[in-house]
Amino acid sequence: MYRCLLACLILIICSHGYYGKQTVCPDNCLCDGRTYDCSDNDLSVIPSGISIAAKSLDLQKNQITELSNHPFSKLRLLRILNLGFNSLSQINYNDFNGLVNLRTLDISFNRINTIHKNSFRNLNKISDIVLRGNELTNIDGIFTDMNGLVRLDLSNNQIDTISSESFRNMTNLRYLMLGSNRITSIEVKAFNDNSLITFISLTGNPVIDVDGLFIKNNVLSFIELTNCSLETFPKGLPPMTRFLYLDQNNIRSITKKEIEPVESLVNLFISENEIQFIERDAFTGLKSLQELWINFNGITEVPIPPINAKKLHIDNNNIAHVKKDDFQFGSKLETLSIKNNQISVINAETFENLTNLMSLYLGGNNINVLPDNAFKPLLLLKDLGLTGMDFNYLGKDVFNKLNNLEKLTLSYVLIGENALQGNIFKHLSNLRILNLQESPELASKVLESEDMMKSLFTVEAINLMDNNLKTVNSNIMKYLPRLHTIKFERNQFHCDRRLLWLWKWIDMQKYKFENADSLQCFSPPQLRGNTFLSLKSDQFVPTTLKPVVLSTKGQFISKTTQSPHVILNSTNLGNETLTFKKLNDTVNENTDSSSFPPGYVPNQKDLVRSQNQQDKDYEEKINKILIITVVTTLAVVLFAVIVTTVSCLKCNQKKDSYNRTDTFPDNDVTFYVISDEAPPLPPPNTTRKDRGSVSSTRDITNDNVFIIDNDSS
Ligand SMILES: *[C@@H]1O[C@H](CO)[C@@H](O)[C@H](O)[C@H]1NC(C)=O
Ligand SMILES: *[C@@H]1O[C@H](CO)[C@@H](O)[C@H](O)[C@H]1NC(C)=O
Ligand SMILES: *[C@@H]1O[C@H](CO)[C@@H](O)[C@H](O)[C@H]1NC(C)=O
Ligand SMILES: *[C@@H]1O[C@H](CO)[C@@H](O)[C@H](O)[C@H]1NC(C)=O
């Protein structure tokens, strides 16, 4: 007992003295205990003065070109060494001498083309070597017999051949990254000694065939073969394979026999191949399969969904018919994407057994008719995508039973003259996101229908981009009291005083959105191209345009005869009991109250302050615009975001000198949606498919329901 204590004491004293030598921290380094951070410093040699007690040494992002004179020979306790992002071109025999305790060596992103065969030989404890992003062509012999190595990252090099020498006697290797090399040839026994390997990536190598390569790798569960040159489904995959990435290859067909042996598959990606044929029951034996991605191929039939699958992506194929029993085993499916096919008929029967479906993407098909109750069995549906459709009949009860629907995408939709049978939104009592981008006729009808607007009172975000709108009435905010995001970009706004509410509103909220800057006037000619925020309130021209009112129920008063005022009882906002009251026909063009958001009557002080602020902001804005023009030009083309009411109201409450009233400034009964020009045509050289689809495979579905996104259907 005493002896033990004594030994401990001696050990403590000794080690204390030992570590006590660590006194100085080299220039340019940050030292924290035994951790030395000398990264990002233009160092060309390893700094001296690193304590022999050092445990971690970070030298990345310097200019080190060579490791001469065994720079690490004293660092026997070092565990982590990072030499990434330097300019090393070779690793010599003795470079890492002394690093007998090193666990992790990172030499990524140098220019290493040569590594001496025995360079890593004395790294007795090494488990992780990162050589990503170098210029290695031949790796034979370098790693042989390193039976302690667990992870080896050789991606982004120029390796062309893997031989049976390459990874011989590496019995502990678990993770092997070989992506983005030039590997065309892999010897059949190359991985035979790697019996513990669980992850292998060969992504981005022009390898044609991997048959039988992994036959001895019994615990291999994650195989990445994306963007290789495979022409058939790989044979001899280990039965434990759970995640298999075969996307971006040249596979033409898949049979049940080929796929059956991989019985543990959880996720299977075969997107972007050239598959024309899949045996209908090919996947039925895969009891663990949760996600199946066969999109961007040429299949013409819906394969039977694996019995437990949650996600089935068969979009962007050539499927023309969905048969009644296609989804009979789909009761576990939560996501189904069949957009961008050639389907022309769907009805409630089609989806009868998909009772757990939460996301359905149907856009870009040839469906012209959506009857009443089309989605009736989908009681749990949250997200419905109907992008790029050309409807000539939309039943008024088409969305019946979808009272869990939160997101509805109706972008790039054309509707025939009498397609809309009524208030299609009336069943959607939980809708939060509505996307009507580039659907001008539909958008007009919705905005002009009091009924529909009332049904949308739960909506929090609405996309109205590309809809040829000339103006939008401020009472959109009243109908949609929860609205916090509007996308308004690329309309044809006529900058008269009716839009002052928007101008003011953007101005007050501008710091919350990046793209408010890009909202422009389309007319009158003298204001064309000016951004809203570059204008002063008195530059908005008097209201002269007589809006076209397309009333669906005849309950709106034509603007050509009257401009009634409205009182909307704010305590009843969003309530079916909205009350309207006609007050006065005259519109006072000169009162500045219309430059403030609905419901506010500013006093004189506010008007002056607002103007000064406006000028100041304008200067700032111009400066900012100059700086960011280049950056935003691209971005601007993509998005315009304008946020609204909820935050607007809050913001206004702070400006307590405004008096709240429930009176709108002017012209508020009707939504002015003036579409006296033809609706925009699809961009030339694009098909419906192009407009509604995304090219990348895996991020096709944006599951974030809080964001308006155009691609989710
Ligand atoms: C594997 O490597 C270890 C240590 O490097 C060595 O002792 C052993 O002989 C090697 N085995 C074979 C079969 O080469
Ligand atoms: C696919 O791999 C090739 C190299 O084989 C590479 O040049 C190309 O960029 C990769 N494509 C994608 C989409 O990653
Ligand atoms: C729904 O599932 C049941 C039971 O599996 C089956 O009998 C029925 O035919 C299925 N319905 C459809 C339309 O596939
Ligand atoms: C607004 O609604 C409240 C509550 O329903 C009611 O007490 C009030 O009289 C209404 N005001 C007007 C102007 O209609």
Ligand SMILES: *[C@@H]1O[C@H](CO)[C@@H](O)[C@H](O)[C@H]1NC(C)=O
């Ligand atoms: C509308 O508001 C009134 C008064 O606030 C309330 O009594 C009524 O239940 C509301 N109706 C609905 C449908 O929310």
Ligand SMILES: *[C@@H]1O[C@H](CO)[C@@H](O)[C@H](O)[C@H]1NC(C)=O
């Ligand atoms: C309508 O407005 C005019 C001008 O603002 C005013 O003189 C008139 O009294 C108003 N009429 C009513 C009924 O409020």
